[in-house]
Amino acid sequence: MTQTKKVSGGHLPGRTDENARSAIDEKSLRILSNQFPNVSTTATEIINLQSILSLPKATEHFLSDIHGEYEQFAHVLKNGSGAVKRKIDEEFGNLLSEREKKELASLIYYPEERMRLICESGENMDDWYVVMINRLINVCKNAASKYTRSKVRKALPPDFAYVIEELITGRRDISNQEAYYNEIIDTVIRIGKAPELIIALSEVISRFIIDHLHIVGDLYDRGPGPHICMDILMKYHSVDIQWGNHDVVWMGAATGHLACIATVLRFSARYGNLDILEDGYGINLLPLFKFALETYRDDPCECFSLHYREGEYDLTNAMTDRKMHKAISVIQFKLEGRLIQDHPEFGMEDRLLLDKMDLEKGTITIDGVEYRLLDTNFPTIDPRDPYALSDKEKKLIEQLRRAFIKCDKLQEHVQFLYRNGSLYKTYNNNLLYHGCVPLDEDGSFREVELYGQKYKGKALYDALEQYLRKGYYAIDPAEKKKGMDLLWYTWISRNSPVFGKDKMATFERYFLEDKKLHEEPKNPYYKWINNNDTIDMILTEFGLDIKESRIINGHIPVESRKGESPVKCGGRLIIIDGGFSKAYQPKTGIAGYTLTYNSYGFLLAAHEPFKSVEYAVETGSDIHSDTILVQHVKKRKTVADTDIGKSIKENIRDLEALLDAYRTGLIVERA
Known part of the structure; x- marks a missing residue:
């Protein structure tokens, strides 16, 4: 199909009066005439496009x-x-x-x-x-x-x-x-x-x-080959991606955001997939290996068992990987704590838990209730400033940051995610997104504050996406840092549309036995998705026809x-x-x-x-x-019923306007 450049205006077929012509941007028509220089080429393209509209919709x-x-x-x-x-x-x-x-x-x-x-x-x-x-x-x-x-x-x-x-x-x-x-x-x-x-x-x-x-959403984490999936997608003929929370944290890691890097490493260690980073992306994990063995040499790291798959993991690496798992987890909790302290507007103070520990007693106090810790060996945590990295941790995380930033293959994959991805997409009357549209208990759109501005519904998605792109592409250091921090926020916040839960109970699942503390309550969105009025509200918010459209989640x-x-x-x-x-x-x-x-x-x-x-x-x-x-x-x-069909119809209207301009002498034909 020839790609016809869209120009403004247009009219009903057969209209040749002065009002019709004056409503069309003559400059735009002259630009279009460079592609279709006479009546014959213009008419041929109209016939071509009109016939395409009748073809069956593609799969x-x-x-x-x-x-x-x-x-x-x-x-x-x-x-x-x-x-x-x-x-x-x-x-x-x-x-x-x-x-x-x-x-x-x-x-x-x-x-x-x-x-x-x-x-x-x-x-x-x-x-x-x-x-x-x-x-x-x-x-x-x-x-x-x-x-x-x-x-x-x-x-x-x-x-x-x-x-x-x-x-x-x-x-x-x-x-x-x-x-x-x-x-x-x-x-x-x-x-x-x-x-x-x-x-x-x-x-x-x-x-x-x-x-x-x-x-x-969610190409990354848990399985053994996200990098292979990305290689496959980069060769695929036509694809779009709605970012999931696990994609976003890898995108954050590629920017060099420390908390995102630590999270990516922790997930890879937890699922016995550190070879994704070493072999798949060529990121040197030797510094983490040495640090973990030195710091947790005599620690069995029982709370950091691995979720490996039988027959697909070399058990001789298990003890070492558990130590690396613990080392990077502690660093992650510290980095996240600093972020939460630096951004009170994120509203995540309830996730500050390291300062609630009493390592001498072996307990932690949460919401006034004292719980026994399953692990109290934290040689790098200073009780006076539990979120401060030790000198060796600072050196380690900086080495890892440089490795992530300089990894060409990771950068290539993340750039592909940015080019072909977004937080949501409307396509052929369908609304596609990974997680949820954050709602309050009463089913109304939740209002979320981002750097002093409040957003909800589609506006929240749009504002977040703009910041996430700045986190990777912005030149201004302040804007880039805002975007990088929001990449982490989007991964983990209760107000994030791609997370959709009240909390990420990582700390509790590692260190506390009480299963109730492990629960991660879902956003009220999931209580309302069987309600027709809610679906109507969301589809209308994103500019879709409530009778024809649906949500793919x-x-x-x-x-x-x-x-x-x-x-x-x-x-x-x-x-x-x-x-x-x-x-x-x-x-x-x-x-x-x-x-x-x-x-x-x-x-x-x-x-x-x-x-x-x-x-x-x-x-x-x-x-x-x-x-x-x-x-x-x-x-x-048919094609006429699709988004491409709408574009073709607009192109036909523009071409008909050009045809009219040729026939009335407004624009002179060329050979």
């Missing part, structure tokens, strides 16, 4: 709370949450057996691995290539049918663009073309290019089946095991965090929800855990998914 794919589970993430992207299988069923129906359909789907997901397995089986490869290339062409042709030929051509890999275009646009049922068609395939096989063509076709199918990807794992439904308020709000992270699967009972939205409506799928790529290739198996929600639209959606 969107929604994922949330990936938490570093890169293998399952990669597989769900490859299978389009079942969209590939549906396309195969649509194309072949009963012409292929279920086994053949599985094998074809597996080939599309993992072409190289599948071909290697077939080759090892001793099958005649030339015959197999003929069959599979023809099947892939049929699926590819079906998947590409909802796009213009121009868009299809642009999406084809350069090495095989000509071949694939000929194969998917040719008419094999016409005798004049059958020999030509077959000769292309035969020649590809004869010259040894069949494997590359199969890989190219598989990638093109995946590209056409899912047109746009939405990540509704992540962040809070839906406890499917207990019968909880991700579908709230009759389908007007859908929570798609269902345990993509293995750490949550015992709680949720599934391995995540994903949502697709095509021209016929919404499909919400619940997935079982992904075993491995090897298992999928060898058995032709897929993630077992149950479609638990199907919402069909009354009328099949």
